[in-house]
Amino acid sequence: xxxxxxxxxxxxxxxxxxxxxxxxxxxxxxxxxxxxxxxxxxxxxxxxxxxxxxxxxxxxxxxxxxxxxxxxxxxxxxxxxxxxxxxxxxxxxxxxxxxxxxxxxxxxxxxxxxxxxxxxxxxxxxxxxxxxxxxxxxxxxxxxxxxxxxxxxxxxxxxxxxxxxxxxxxxxxxxxxxxxxxxxxxxxxxxxxxxxxxxxxxxxxxxxxxxxxxxxxxxxxxxxxxxxxxxxxxxxxxxxxxxxxxxxxxxxxxxxxxxxxxxxxxxxxxxxxxxxxxxxxxxxxxxxxxxxxxxxxxxxxxxxxxxxxxxxxxxxxxxxxxxxxxxxxxxxxxxxxxxxxxxxxxxxxxx
Amino acid sequence: xxxxxxxxxxxxxxxxxxxxxxxxxxxxxxxxxxxxxxxxxxxxxxxxxxxxxxxxxxxxxxxxxxxxxxxxxxxxxxxxxxxxxxxxxxxxxxxxxxxxxxxxxxxxxxxxxxxxxxxxxxxxxxxxxxxxxxxxxxxxxxxxxxxxxxxxxxxxxxxxxxxxxxxxxxxxxxxxxxxxxxxxxxxxxxxxxxxxxxxxxxxxxxxxxxxxxxxxxxxxxxxxxxxxxxxxxxxxxxxxxxxxxxxxxxxxxxxxxxxxxxxxxxxxxxxxxxxxxxxxxxxxxxxxxxxxxxxxxxxxxxxxxxxxxxxxxxxxxxxxxxxxxxxxxxxxxxxxxxxxxxxxxxxxxxx
Ligand SMILES: O=P(O)(O)O[C@H]1O[C@H](CO)[C@@H](O)[C@H](O)[C@H]1O
Ligand SMILES: O=P(O)(O)O[C@H]1O[C@H](CO)[C@@H](O)[C@H](O)[C@H]1O
Numbered sequence: 001x002x003x004x005x006x007x008x009x010x011x012x013x014x015x016x017x018x019x020x021x022x023x024x025x026x027x028x029x030x031x032x033x034x035x036x037x038x039x040x041x042x043x044x045x046x047x048x049x050x051x052x053x054x055x056x057x058x059x060x061x062x063x064x065x066x067x068x069x070x071x072x073x074x075x076x077x078x079x080x081x082x083x084x085x086x087x088x089x090x091x092x093x094x095x096x097x098x099x100x101x102x103x104x105x106x107x108x109x110x111x112x113x114x115x116x117x118x119x120x121x122x123x124x125x126x127x128x129x130x131x132x133x134x135x136x137x138x139x140x141x142x143x144x145x146x147x148x149x150x151x152x153x154x155x156x157x158x159x160x161x162x163x164x165x166x167x168x169x170x171x172x173x174x175x176x177x178x179x180x181x182x183x184x185x186x187x188x189x190x191x192x193x194x195x196x197x198x199x200x201x202x203x204x205x206x207x208x209x210x211x212x213x214x215x216x217x218x219x220x221x222x223x224x225x226x227x228x229x230x231x232x233x234x235x236x237x238x239x240x241x242x243x244x245x246x247x248x249x250x251x252x253x254x255x256x257x258x259x260x261x262x263x264x265x266x267x268x269x270x271x272x273x274x275x276x277x278x279x280x281x282x283x284x285x286x287x288x289x290x291x292x293x294x295x296x297x298x299x300x301x302x303x304x305x306x307x308x309x310x311x312x313x314x315x316x317x318x319x320x321x322x323x324x325x326x327x328x329x330x331x332x333x334x335x336x337x338x339x340x341x342x343x344x345x346x347x348x349x350x351x
Numbered sequence: 352x353x354x355x356x357x358x359x360x361x362x363x364x365x366x367x368x369x370x371x372x373x374x375x376x377x378x379x380x381x382x383x384x385x386x387x388x389x390x391x392x393x394x395x396x397x398x399x400x401x402x403x404x405x406x407x408x409x410x411x412x413x414x415x416x417x418x419x420x421x422x423x424x425x426x427x428x429x430x431x432x433x434x435x436x437x438x439x440x441x442x443x444x445x446x447x448x449x450x451x452x453x454x455x456x457x458x459x460x461x462x463x464x465x466x467x468x469x470x471x472x473x474x475x476x477x478x479x480x481x482x483x484x485x486x487x488x489x490x491x492x493x494x495x496x497x498x499x500x501x502x503x504x505x506x507x508x509x510x511x512x513x514x515x516x517x518x519x520x521x522x523x524x525x526x527x528x529x530x531x532x533x534x535x536x537x538x539x540x541x542x543x544x545x546x547x548x549x550x551x552x553x554x555x556x557x558x559x560x561x562x563x564x565x566x567x568x569x570x571x572x573x574x575x576x577x578x579x580x581x582x583x584x585x586x587x588x589x590x591x592x593x594x595x596x597x598x599x600x601x602x603x604x605x606x607x608x609x610x611x612x613x614x615x616x617x618x619x620x621x622x623x624x625x626x627x628x629x630x631x632x633x634x635x636x637x638x639x640x641x642x643x644x645x646x647x648x649x650x651x652x653x654x655x656x657x658x659x660x661x662x663x664x665x666x667x668x669x670x671x672x673x674x675x676x677x678x679x680x681x682x683x684x685x686x687x688x689x690x691x692x693x694x695x696x697x698x699x700x701x702x
Contacts, residue, residue: 004438006450011440012525014449021528023432023453031430079382081374081670081677087355089362095544096552097576098365099357102374151669159666168669174363176675177372193446201447225448279673303672315510318502318519319432321654322630324527326432 006330015226016189016197018181022228023326026333038157038311045163047116053078054164056113071126072133073110074169080106082172104145104172109133111165118154118165118273120263120345127256134280135244135252137169142243142285145171147179150244155275157305157313175284182281183296190295198297202236211335214261218254221262223335228325230307230314231269231334233262235300242296243282262302265341272310278302357681366577367540367548369532373579374677377684389508389662396467396514404429405515407464422477423484424461425520431457433523455496455523460484462516469505469516469624471614471696478607485631486595486603488520493594493636496522498530501595506626508656508664526635533632534647541646549648553587562682564689565612569605572613574686579676581658581665582620582685584613586651593647594633613653616692623661629653 004011010025053060056068061078082104089099111130112122119127134150141148152167153160175183189197205211205222213233214221224234235258241247247255266274280300283293307314307328319326342349355362361376404411407419412429433455440450462481463473470478485501492499503518504511526534540548556562556573564584565572575585586609592598598606617625631651634644658665658679670677693700 002438004440006440009437009440010433010453011437011450012453014451016447016449021525023523023527025432025453027434028430028432079379081376081379082361083378086360086362087353089355089357089360094555095540096367096548096555098367099362099375100365102361102363102376147674149670149674151673153666153669159668170670170674172374172674174372176374178672178674189446197447204445204447277669277672279669281673301673315504317510318504318628318630319500319521321529321628322502322632322652323498323500323521323523323529 007333012324013226015224015228017185017201017224017226018178019185020226021324022226023324024330025326026328026330028328031328038313045116047114049115052115052162052164054108054110054162054166055115069110069113071129072112074107074133074137077106077108077168080104082106082170100174102172102174104170105141106171107137107141107169109137109167109169111167115164118263118267120260120267121347122165122260124253124256124260127260128252131244131247131252131256131259135247138243138280138282138285139245141169141171142245142289144286145173146284146286146288147172147175148285149176149179149279151277151279153277155273157275158277160275179281179284183284186295186297196240196295196297198236198299199240202238202297210332213265213335213338214258216254216258218251219258221258223331223338225331227331227334228316228327229303229305230327230329231266231304231338232331233302233338235259235262235302237298240294241282241298242293243285243298244280246298261343264343264345265338266302266304268341268346269337270306270310271346272306274304274306276302276304358684363675364577366575366579368536368552368575368577369529370536371577372675373577374675375681376677377679377681379679382679389664398465398467400466403466403513403515405459405461405513405517406466419464420461421464422480423463425458425484425488428457428459428519431455433457433521451525453523453525455521456492457522458488458492458520460488460518460520462518466515469614469618471611471618472698473516473611475604475607475611478611479603482595482598482603482606486598489594489631489633489636490596492520492522493596493640495637496524497635497637497639498523498526499636500527500530500630502628502630504628506624508626509628511626530632530635534635537646537648547591547646547648549587549650550591553589553648562686564616564686565609567605567609569602570609572609574682574689576682578682578685579667579678580654580656581678581680582617582655582689583682584653584689586610586613586653588649591645592633592649593644594636594649595631597649612694615694615696616689617653617655619692619697620688621657621661622697623657625655625657627653627655 007026012021012023050058058066088101092098138148148171150169186197211222221233221235282298283296305313358377363372363374409417439452443449489499499522501520537548562573572584572586633649634647656664
């Protein structure tokens with residue numbers, strides 16, 4: 001019998017955080033590509049465009065004028081998917097037709113006054129200001145809402161409609177689907193094994209090493225064993241931390257620096273401004289914030305779509321939508337490639 | 352208090368087939384779009400290209416020469432994600448690191464010898480040949496494998512790497528994730544309510560009418576109450592049918608005709624060859640095929656990404672990947688728009 005080698009033999013892997021499986025078929029990297037090639041990214045974004053509603057001093061869709069902000073800037077999304085008040089759909093008349101009320105707020109957070117920078121091109125203190133703003137908005141909206149979803153869509157490929165460096169914050173009166181899954185999985189793990197799932201997972205990955213991308217005093221970045229996207233990563237604190245606001249100043253500085261390194265590696269991989277969606281998950285907030293959420297470990301997910309080059313991406317389509325996620329290179333191969341990349345940004349190194 | 356109106360007031364809806372929620376925020380259709388515009392679709396596909404590995408008479412990557420086929424043509428995928436033999440990863444040493452063996456086959460099925468047609472441009476008898484080929488391949492591969500996933504990725508936007516009309520068939524030794532969810536939900540519904548979930552669902556939609564797109568003697572097409580993609584549809588037989596091979600000749604003819612109508616409406620919506628991923632779900636097969644699967648109802652899902660025009664799509668990104676699916680127009684609005692569209696293809700009507 002042939003010996004199993006993950007890089008050669010298809011297999012399925014389990015995601016214990018979200019209770020899902022992924023099909024890993026590394027041998028498929030050999031397949032030729034004749035499909036859609038993404039349009040090349042707009043490389044010349046002007047530093048300031050008075051017509052861009054995210055720029056300092058610009059007028060937004062609702063007529064408000066942005067301040068001349070110099071660091072981060074948080075404001076209400078002019079086209080929010082969630083609003084603070086909406087009537088309730090009322091009771092369902094049939095188990096197959098269930099609807100419920102949804103309330104919330106959607107905010108936009110600019111990272112920097114300039115449109116032509118991205119997080120990896122910002123300084124560590126500038127990134128630190130973003131980390132602090134994430135912690136504050138979690139605290140502020142978390143006072144009222146049980147879930148505060150911070151997420152960044154970077155790049156047109158990820159549906160981002162504005163090149164200015166920014167993220168979004170959607171707070172909701174309900175625990176969204178993915179949060180519910182992570183809640184269920186982490187709670188069950190804690191009750192079975194007596195410690196938080198992701199604390200033990202981080203410890204194991206530090207021992208096993210093959211999926212580590214970066215480590216620092218307080219943080220680790222790894223390609224999870226169950227990663228779905230080609231260069232997906234998980235960012236974890238070493239200490240057990242439930243939510244962003246709990247991070248100490250030293251942990252925040254260290255986070256800013258490891259984020260800069262990770263995002264620099266990402267940009268260096270295909271020498272492009274690497275597209276991704278990323279987001280933070282921490283323990284639920286709102287009126288139940290005081291309950292026992294010790295099974296939660298704070299973490300960020302990075303989901304980048306590029307597979308082979310700056311213009312050839314992985315598509316999560318037919319089989320993936322109808323049956324199960326499928327990946328080509330193994331998580332260990334992805335980690336190895338990311339580890340090997342320089343920590344100096346290719347656009348700065350060229351000087 | 353304001354009266355709830357689904358088309359104006361955000362709310363969440365439950366998908367009882369896959370145990371998931373979607374956030375519906377119809378008011379967000381007003382939002383301007385400055386993001387990625389998809390490259391216009393290649394409109395001039397040659398009818399025959401000897402270098403296209405899906406064409407009759409062409410030589411494929413493995414050196415095999417395609418026959419001069421005149422109807423459908425089924426062959427092994429030259430770059431399969433699943434192969435019939437692969438060693439097993441062996442037992443897991445830790446609950447957070449679980450991998451299992453995956454075996455299977457991947458096939459490609461050409462619908463027609465010509466590269467410049469699509470299903471809605473084919474005749475009903477030509478589509479009927481595709482339906483028969485789907486039933487046969489389910490039977491053939493289902494003899495050995497517990498799950499046979501037939502799916503079509505149509506259009507470059509859906510990661511389809513070849514414009515020749517075709518679908519894929521991936522059969523696996525395991526029940527994929529989505530199949531597991533549908534199995535769990537349908538089984539639970541049957542045991543609670545004494546009848547198959549989708550049989551009751553189809554009956555309810557026939558009564559409620561507002562989400563129906565097309566009905567025929569044996570089939571219905573509707574935008575499900577819990578649809579995630581803007582113009583997502585569900586295709587259901589009226590009779591309780593567990594798997595494709597059980598369909599009678601009359602049901603197959605009628606299926607071919609309703610598919611042609613649905614796909615014509617799709618193309619007419621934005622006057623473009625409408626991209627989508629679609630796939631069939633039926634009761635599990637393989638060695639357990641003889642068990643009681645009466646809770647399963649055969650169905651096909653259509654997941655099309657376009658939202659506003661032939662070049663502006665819905666992105667399932669940040670919030671959707673990290674938290675929960677979100678849609679803009681309501682399923683009822685989508686059904687109404689689809690219902691109103693002609694059943695004659697815009698490219699044929701112009702004559
Ligand atoms: O097999 P194809 O058409 O080359 O590939 C396409 O469909 C597959 C199955 O959904 C996906 O895994 C690929 O990402 C996609 O590009
Ligand atoms: O709010 P934006 O950036 O205009 O929109 C983007 O992010 C949203 C949240 O992930 C998605 O719902 C949209 O489909 C996407 O285009």
